[in-house]
Amino acid sequence: MSVPEHVAQRRWLALVGIRIVGVAGAVFGMVIAARAQEWPVKVIGILLVLSALVVIAVVPASLAHRWRSPPAP
Structure with missing residues (x-):
């Protein structure tokens, strides 16, 4: 059973968005x-x-x- 392409794209964007937010938080913490x-x-x-x-x-x-x-299988 394969996931539809639009669902896979949203999941990929969510993963990339989480990484970007994490990096922004790390940079903000370093500045503080x-x-x-x-x-x-x-x-x-x-x-x-x-x-x-x-x-x-x-x-x-x-x-x-x-x-x-x-x-x-």
């Missing part, structure tokens, strides 16, 4: 950490970078695994 004067704000920036990296690594892979087509 670099410009911060107090250490609590630096910690928030670093945590934002780390969480964005987890999103980049885990979410697209789990969605791709969930959406994977079953093997052909």
Whole structure:
């Protein structure tokens, strides 16, 4: 059973969009950490970078695994 092409395109766009949002979050976190004067704000920036990296690594892979087509007989 194959997925229609328009569904596959939307799924691909979702994966790419998640990666782009993750990269934007990591860059934003680096800017916050670099410009911060107090250490609590630096910690928030670093945590934002780390969480964005987890999103980049885990979410697209789990969605791709969930959406994977079953093997052909």
